Amino acid sequence: MGGHTLNEKQRRLIEFFNNLPDPVPPPSRDEETEEVIHPGSPPPAAAAPTPLTPESVREMLEKKRGAQPTNADIEETVAAPAPAVARGLLHRPVPAEHPVTDEMIDVAVRATRKMLNAEELDLDEMDIAEAIILPGKRPVLDVTGDDFSTPPPGWEFLDTHRETIKRTLPSIGRIDVPELLTIPYAGTGFFVGPGLLMTNRHVAKLFVRGVGAGNKYVTLHVNNKPAFDPKYEVGGAGSGAGGDRYVVDEPLLVHPHWDMALLRVSSADGKPLPRPLPLARQPPPAFGGGAIQHVFAVGYPALDTRRDDPVAIEQQMNIFRKIFNRKRLMPGYLNGYRSVKTKWDATLEATTHDASTLGGASGSSVIDLTTGIVLSLHFGGRYLETNYGVPAWELALDKRIVDLGVEFVDYAGAVVAAASAEPPIWLESWKGLAPPTTEAAPPAGVAVTVIHAGGAPSLPVAPDWFERVSDAELVEAMRRDRATTERLIRETLLPREADDLIGDLSRALQPSTEATVEEGIFDFLTGGPRVDSSLPEIIFLHGIMGGHLAAYGSFGGRIWLSPLAFAAGSVAGRLTLGEDGERDLISSHVLYPDGHLRLVYEKPARKWRMRGFVVHEFTFDWRKSIANSAERLHLFIESLRLERPAKKFALVGHSMGGLVAALYAARHPEWSARVTQSIFLGSPLRGSYVPIEAMMGTYPLFPKFALADRLDDLGAFVGMARTLPGLIDMLPDPDLFPDAAPLYQRATWPEANAPAQMWLDQSRQIKRLLATSPVLETAHLIVSPQHATVGDVRVVGGRLQPGARNSPGDGTVPTRSAAGVPGTSVFRATYSHGELPREAAVIEAVDDLLRSGTCRLPALTRQAIEDTTPVEESITESIEEATAADLGLRLRSGIFTQRDADFLLRADHSTLPGPVGSHHD
Numbered sequence: 001m002g003g004h005t006l007n008e009k010q011r012r013l014i015e016f017f018n019n020l021p022d023p024v025p026p027p028s029r030d031e032e033t034e035e036v037i038h039p040g041s042p043p044p045a046a047a048a049p050t051p052l053t054p055e056s057v058r059e060m061l062e063k064k065r066g067a068q069p070t071n072a073d074i075e076e077t078v079a080a081p082a083p084a085v086a087r088g089l090l091h092r093p094v095p096a097e098h099p100v101t102d103e104m105i106d107v108a109v110r111a112t113r114k115m116l117n118a119e120e121l122d123l124d125e126m127d128i129a130e131a132i133i134l135p136g137k138r139p140v141l142d143v144t145g146d147d148f149s150t151p152p153p154g155w156e157f158l159d160t161h162r163e164t165i166k167r168t169l170p171s172i173g174r175i176d177v178p179e180l181l182t183i184p185y186a187g188t189g190f191f192v193g194p195g196l197l198m199t200n201r202h203v204a205k206l207f208v209r210g211v212g213a214g215n216k217y218v219t220l221h222v223n224n225k226p227a228f229d230p231k232y233e234v235g236g237a238g239s240g241a242g243g244d245r246y247v248v249d250e251p252l253l254v255h256p257h258w259d260m261a262l263l264r265v266s267s268a269d270g271k272p273l274p275r276p277l278p279l280a281r282q283p284p285p286a287f288g289g290g291a292i293q294h295v296f297a298v299g300y301p302a303l304d305t306r307r308d309d310p311v312a313i314e315q316q317m318n319i320f321r322k323i324f325n326r327k328r329l330m331p332g333y334l335n336g337y338r339s340v341k342t343k344w345d346a347t348l349e350a351t352t353h354d355a356s357t358l359g360g361a362s363g364s365s366v367i368d369l370t371t372g373i374v375l376s377l378h379f380g381g382r383y384l385e386t387n388y389g390v391p392a393w394e395l396a397l398d399k400r401i402v403d404l405g406v407e408f409v410d411y412a413g414a415v416v417a418a419a420s421a422e423p424p425i426w427l428e429s430w431k432g433l434a435p436p437t438t439e440a441a442p443p444a445g446v447a448v449t450v451i452h453a454g455g456a457p458s459l460p461v462a463p464d465w466f467e468r469v470s471d472a473e474l475v476e477a478m479r480r481d482r483a484t485t486e487r488l489i490r491e492t493l494l495p496r497e498a499d500d501l502i503g504d505l506s507r508a509l510q511p512s513t514e515a516t517v518e519e520g521i522f523d524f525l526t527g528g529p530r531v532d533s534s535l536p537e538i539i540f541l542h543g544i545m546g547g548h549l550a551a552y553g554s555f556g557g558r559i560w561l562s563p564l565a566f567a568a569g570s571v572a573g574r575l576t577l578g579e580d581g582e583r584d585l586i587s588s589h590v591l592y593p594d595g596h597l598r599l600v601y602e603k604p605a606r607k608w609r610m611r612g613f614v615v616h617e618f619t620f621d622w623r624k625s626i627a628n629s630a631e632r633l634h635l636f637i638e639s640l641r642l643e644r645p646a647k648k649f650a651l652v653g654h655s656m657g658g659l660v661a662a663l664y665a666a667r668h669p670e671w672s673a674r675v676t677q678s679i680f681l682g683s684p685l686r687g688s689y690v691p692i693e694a695m696m697g698t699y700p701l702f703p704k705f706a707l708a709d710r711l712d713d714l715g716a717f718v719g720m721a722r723t724l725p726g727l728i729d730m731l732p733d734p735d736l737f738p739d740a741a742p743l744y745q746r747a748t749w750p751e752a753n754a755p756a757q758m759w760l761d762q763s764r765q766i767k768r769l770l771a772t773s774p775v776l777e778t779a780h781l782i783v784s785p786q787h788a789t790v791g792d793v794r795v796v797g798g799r800l801q802p803g804a805r806n807s808p809g810d811g812t813v814p815t816r817s818a819a820g821v822p823g824t825s826v827f828r829a830t831y832s833h834g835e836l837p838r839e840a841a842v843i844e845a846v847d848d849l850l851r852s853g854t855c856r857l858p859a860l861t862r863q864a865i866e867d868t869t870p871v872e873e874s875i876t877e878s879i880e881e882a883t884a885a886d887l888g889l890r891l892r893s894g895i896f897t898q899r900d901a902d903f904l905l906r907a908d909h910s911t912l913p914g915p916v917g918s919h920h921d
Contacts (some may be wrong), residue, residue, distance in 0.1 A: 054109040055117075125592040135304025138355060142234035143298065143327040146170050149234075157332060158296075164372045165296060166217070166331065171274040172298045172365060174327075175199060175248070177207050185325065188299040188363035189228060189263070191276045192374070193405035197228060197246075197263040199363035200324030200379045201254050202343070204261035208251040210436035212345075213400050217226070217435055218251040228265055230274065232300060234326045245269070247402075252404055257346050257429040258390045262404055277365060278409040279374045279392035284334070287351075287375075293334040296321065297355045299364030300325055330355040334366065334375060340388050350388040351376045373409060397424055412709055439500055463563040463896035466492050469597050471606060474501075475508045493898045497603065497838070504554055504606060532612030536650040536676050536850060539616045539637065540605060542596050543682075543834075544726065545701075545905065547619040549575070550594035561597055561904070563896035569711030572720040577623055581759055583726040593619040599901045601654075604843045611847055616640065616649075622656055625725040625762060630663040635663075637674050650677040650850050651775070654837050655813070656726065658683025663766060665775035678779040679846050681829075681836045682810050685781075686817035687732035689790040692743065693802050694721040695753045704904050708891060722755045725762065732793075733767045736820055739792050748800060776821045780849050782842055783818040783860060784829040787811035788871050806870040810836065819865045826865060827857035836903050 043200055111125035141158075142149040146169045151158040154248050157675050158165070172190040175197075187203035201211075207226045210218040218225075226248040245268045249344065253262040267273060284293055302324050332355030340350045353366055353376070364378040376389030395401050396408045462468070465488075477485040485505075490498045551555035551574065559565045576585040584590050596605070596617045603617045620629035652663040658680035665671040665678075684690075693699035697718045706714040721727055732740035742748040744764045746757045791807025791814045793800065808815045812833035819826040831839040845855035891900075 033146045043195075045590065054112045058105055059110050085802065099792075119551060138330070138332050141303070141329040141331070142323070143169060143329055144233045144235050148329045154589060161369050164370070165367075167275075168277055168365070168367055169298060169327075170230055170374055171277050172327075173228050173246075174232050174300050175203060175226055175228055175363065177226045185300065185302075186226065188361055188378075190298075190363075190365045190374070191265075191274050192262075192279060193276045193407050195265055195273055196252070196276065197248070197265045198365075198377060198406070199261055199263065200377065201261045202379070203363045204251060204254055204263065207248075208254055208261065210251075211254045211256050212430075212433040212435075213253040213404075213614045215250065217433060218254050219436070220248070220251060225270075226263075228263075230327075232325065232327055234323055234328070241546070246273070253400060255398075255401075256344075256433060257426040258348065258395065259342060259379075260377055260390050260395065262401070262406070266717045277372070277374050278407045278408050279395065279411045280368070281396050281408040282393050282653060284373075284375060285393070287334060287336075294331070294369035295334045295353055295355070295366050295375060296329055296331040296369055297353070297364045297366050298327065298329055299361030299378065301328055301330070301361045323642055325585070325643065330361070330364075333367070335386065338386065338388070341378075346426075348388075348390070349394075351391050352380075352386040353378070353389060354386060359841060381694070394424070394426075394477075398427065400430075412529070421471055463567075463891060464558070466597075466602075466898075467558075467561075471505075471508075471602075474505055477506050479509060491897070494601075494902075497898060501606075502563060504610065525714070531614055535613055536648045537614040537616060537640075537644070538608055538650050538652050538850070539618050539619075539633075539640075540596070540601065541618050541633070541651065541657025541660055542601055542622075543657055544622045544730070546597050546600055546654065546657075547622055548594040548597060549591040549623075551589050551591050558594055559591060561587065563891045563900070565889045566705075566708045567710060569709055570716075570902060571705065571709050572712040572716035575623060575724075576720045577723040577725075579723075579756065581723065581756070582624060582628070585723070590622075593621050595619055597901070599898050600905070601837055604837045604846070608847060613847075613850070618657075620660060622726050623724045624726065625759075625760070626659050626663050626729045626766060627667075629660045629726070630667060632851070633660055633664045634668050637671075641674055648676045649674055650679070651675055651844055652679045652681070653683055654681045655683055655833065656730065658685065659730070659770060660776055662770050662773035664882070666769040666773040671775065675775065677850055678775050679782065679849055680779055680818075681782050681842060682784065682813055682818050682833050683781070684688040684730050684813040684817045687734045687740070687795060688730050688813050688817060689732060689740075689802050690812055691721070691727050691731050692793055692800070693790065694727060695749070695755065696801060697753075698802060701905065708904065718753065722753060725759045728755050728759045729763045729766060731760075731763050733771065734764075734770070735767065737792070739794075742795075743793065750800065771821070776824055779824055780819075780855075781819050781821070781824055781826045781908070782836070782857065783813075783815055783827050784810040784831055784836060784910070785815040785819075785835070785860065786830070787832045789814050791816075791868070804870075808867060808869070808871055809833075813861075815865055819860060822862075826860040827855060828860045829857060832906070834902070 107125055111121055114121055116124065139152045139155055147166055148158075148162075148169075172188065175186045175189050177186045186206045187199055189197045189199035189203070192198045207221050208218055209221050212218055217582070228246040228248060246265045247268050249264045249266050251261065252264050255261065265273070287293055332353050335352040335354065337349050338352050340348045342348060351366070356364070361378055362380065365374045366376040366378050367374050374392050376391055377395075378387060378389045381387035392408070395406070395760075402408065474485065474489075486502055489502055493501060501554060536902065545560070546851040548558050548562075549560040551559050555721070559571060565571050565574070574584075574586060574589055574591070577583065579584045596602075596619060605617060608615050616636075618633060620632055622629070640649065641647070653659075653661045661678060661680070662683075662685065690699060694702065697714060699721075702714055702717040702721075705717050706712060709716075731743055734741035734744070746754045746759045746760060749755070785808045787810050788805045789807045789809025789811055790802045790805050791809065792803035792804050795801075810818065810831075825846060828844075829836055829839055829842050833844070838844055841857060845857045848855040
């Protein structure tokens with residue numbers, strides 16, 4: 001390699017590229033004299049793949065240059081430029097999928113030659129390889145009207161098998177779980193017998209409890225009601241398009257070994273069910289015999305933003321042309337076996353394939369191109385390596401599956417019973433299964449009760465029950481047992497909030513006379529669609545610590561904010577990031593965003609929805625850099641725009657959410673074509689002194705967390721804070737607060753508290769972008785200036801410490817920071833920082849501002865904004881041992897109320913009257 005050094009990404013890209021065979025059509029056969037291949041017959045001779053050379057790549061790209069889009073519905077989307085690759089704070093555009101220019105061809109040929117020789121690629125060559133060569137290797141075709149779009153150059157042979165492919169498409173669809181508001185849908189499924197739908201075990205677990213076969217072992221989760229829809233096609237409407245929609249009646253089987261589940265499905269409107277797809281009784285003759293086995297997968301690939309790798313996200317955007325969550329055809333080749341370990345500690349001998357799939361394709365069928373027989377059930381993959389599937393012929397060995405009516409065929413096309421064979425060892429996994437408990441059990445010592453109405457379970461009540469239910473479930477619970485549901489709400493929420501919610505739920509029980517059709521939007525509080533299409537759709541962004549974080553594979557998922565996690569202990573340790581500020585320090589405990597804190601944000605979202613707004617709740621990992629979250633917001637908005645191209649959006653951000661929105665607009669000029677209005681609630685646009693308090697151990701929240709956590713002490717939470725780039729990004733802007741300038745040098749900080757210099761540098765860099773973000777030119781700011789707030793920093797006796805808590809602000813953000821953008825309209829609120837989103841006048845003001853641009857909140861004058869006259873410092877709150885013991889006992893006893901949450905999350909030092917958990921307004 002002549003001294004070249006490949007980085008890990010280039011090494012994997014080259015290995016992946018070199019292992020992909022070029023597209024080769026299946027051997028042609030005379031249809032009238034076609035020889036039927038029976039199991040045990042020798043495999044046909046392998047088709048020799050065209051060697052991958054720079055010349056073949058040039059030919060492929062020349063064809064691509066001459067290709068024209070065929071689907072008018074998506075022409076604008078295809079022509080749209082690809083988003084920029086995020087590298088630090090700078091953007092470097094990558095090539096769009098077309099047009100292919102002479103210069104691009106030359107770079108592609110050079111990149112191909114280098115990859116064939118395992119040589120280092122420069123950035124232009126990497127971009128070209130990822131943007132136009134890899135999509136040409138494994139294309140993704142659009143499914144519209146139960147047909148697929150014109151294949152790209154090199155894949156024209158798919159047209160020869162168009163009728164075979166078309167016959168399979170109506171039997172494959174999307175599994176939706178409307179109650180799971182944090183995900184667009186659960187996965188993919190396909191019919192395999194009369195009323196039998198097959199999908200993955202890990203997909204079914206989103207709405208099924210238990211493992212095994214029969215209603216003794218598997219039942220539908222009482223809170224999550226799934227449905228199946230074979231539409232959601234590219235360029236078409238969404239749920240229920242064409243009237244084909246099916247109801248999941250019950251789970252029949254969740255396999256203890258394979259990543260597979262079977263569901264009983266019925267038609268919602270009496271229409272006949274789609275034809276089942278037959279599964280292979282034996283491996284295809286070409287499998288493992290050296291010949292190329294042509295397959296295609298059909299599913300609903302979703303944008304995978306779990307990887308903190310902007311380049312990987314760009315590859316997805318290029319390959320899938322920025323169209324996600326829609327039905328796609330993904331051709332490729334079936335390869336050999338590979339061992340894969342599952343989350344339930346089973347090792348699967350999975351088939352592998354190389355079609356271009358993503359997370360939403362879980363549950364897709366991998367189908368033989370020439371026969372239409374399902375060869376495997378796609379369940380996952382590894383980036384730039386391979387994809388995995390459950391072998392259909394292995395499932396044929398399980399009598400439980402066969403007896404349920406799944407159709408297996410041999411290659412003569414006849415339906416046959418499972419052949420006798422020596423039982424595989426994995427059948428032992430059926431032994432020792434236990435029926436599930438009434439609901440998933442929390443950690444030992446935490447109480448769980450269940451509300452029963454008419455003998456049927458209605459609401460599972462754990463300490464964080466309110467965070468895990470939807471408004472739809474509350475309406476249903478009110479309908480079943482109003483008295484018990486009201487009592488539970490009043491025991492959990494503050495009196496005023498409980499009265500408000502119960503009033504809204506009561507009105508929801510009255511049938512609505514207003515109904516309009518709006519794709520994908522359902523107002524659960526009126527019993528039907530109720531959307532004012534003239535209004536912008538709200539994208540609601542939470543503040544720091546205002547979004548749940550859940551861990552893959554952990555109990556109940558959530559680590560923050562979860563009373564169960566505090567009861568278990570070590571919350572700080574599990575929130576801590578590694579040195580790169582991106583990966584979790586505990587590598588086996590990866591966290592992901594998992595919805596807004598309902599105790600804080602449910603009320604405003606509910607009120608706006610009741611008034612006709614569509615509200616999209618955008619959740620991000622508040623621990624990570626604001627740049628990271630801004631890029632995710634960009635992808636979120638682009639995805640919404642593709643599904644709702646005629647809609648305009650309004651950004652409503654609380655606290656850190658406003659910074660994410662401002663940086664998004666600063667980095668993506670196309671924001672103005674998507675967003676019409678912006679409203680920020682208490683956002684520290686010019687920074688806050690909270691990061692200093694947090695990293696020095698004086699932040700009021702941390703002592704409370706330490707007292708609530710069973711294992712971690714204050715030092716653990718302070719140590720966690722210095723690893724969070726999102727927190728460090730909110731340091732005060734030295735252009736407005738000159739005393740904060742030394743904070744951007746690591747040497748200023750005590751060694752034990754000092755954050756990494758790279759994150760201090762990034763925090764300093766984004767200050768100008770935030771202060772000059774174009775979104776602020778038309779934004780409305782709502783601030784609360786009458787609460788004592790830290791507004792400076794001092795060095796006393798050589799020690800760095802926050803100043804006095806006597807500056808005007810909302811208790812967390814100085815007024816000058818939240819309103820310090822000249823020319824922007826600023827309105828006065830009264831609640832402190834954490835409670836701003838729940839203030840009735842603020843909720844109403846957002847409604848009015850989005851409708852008319854005016855509101856009834858008083859305007860805050862520039863003189864009042866710039867006033868730095870000290871205010872009376874708040875009384876320091878005393879957290880006594882008895883209080884801490886009371887809170888810990890309550891958490892471990894299964895009690896967690898809105899007042900408990902307010903106590904933990906209140907960042908000012910105001911005295912909280914009464915014992916923790918008592919009710920006060």
